Each structure stands twice: as C-alpha cells, then as structure tokens.
Amino acid sequence: MDRLEKPVHARLAAQVAGQGLTLTYLDCPRWDGAVPVRMTCTAYVDGVLARVAVHLKAAVEGKAVSFDARLLDGVIATRNLEATLRRQGWQGADCGAAPAYPAVVGSRIVCRVTRPSGDRYVQATVTDRSGAVIIADYRARS
Secondary structure, X not given: OOOOHXXXXXXXXXXXXXXXXXXXXXXXXXXXXXXXXXXXXXXXXXXXXXXXXXXXXXXXXXXXXXXXXXXXXXXXXXXXXXXXXXXXXXXXXEOOOOOEEEOOOOOEEEEEXXXXXXXXXXXXXXXXXXXXXXEEEOOOOO
C-alpha cells in the first residue's frame, strides 16, 4: 500500500470493525498529492468487493492532509445477522460459510435457525443499500 492507502486503510478498518467486518485490502487510484480531491477506491471486506469514497483536503496548508473515507456499498456481516437471529429467540443460527454478503437490495440470505422444537429456515431480505434487512419465516413448499 502507498502513502495514501495506509492511513485510509487504518481508519476504514477501524470503522468497519465496529460493524463486525474486516477490511483486508484497499486499492486506490494513484494520487498526485493535490488537494482537495475526491476519489473512489476499492476495498475487500470479508470477501466482498466494495467501493470506498475518499475525500482528501488540506489540514494545514501545504503541510498536512486530512481525509474522510466511507463505504459506498453496504456489506452485511454474517455473524451480525446470526447474532440478530439469536437475540430474536433462536438458540442457534447458521447463515452460511461466507463471512459477509453484499447489500444488494432485494437479495435474500437464507439462514437455518434452531429451537428445542426443531429447525426452521428464515430469510433475510435486503431492503436498503446500507445493509438493512427484513427477516421472515421461509416457507418451504410441501
């Protein structure tokens, strides 16, 4: 990583860690040192490619640069979805082996959930690019 990517990676990694995600790689276009500038980088977050908006600006004229960075594409952490299901009363939840899913509106994540009365399936339907979902029983056809 270059002189831009290292600090952006560090800050963004801390941001997504609070969402149960891990930023493993960041790739930004070549930066010529000019500010202010906006650019879009590519992040690898728990196996999901996501765009990152980066805004660079002068912190101290001619001496220091500050920046803002945020994910443009939502990513859903599997462990957070499973924890939500457990908080809703399921003893166990398994939403698959993928550590994360892209937040594509309308996409569905099927999870196996357990209670003493038996196993069932629920589906989490993505309702917003930020990663919001609606969870409902998944009715299998007889």
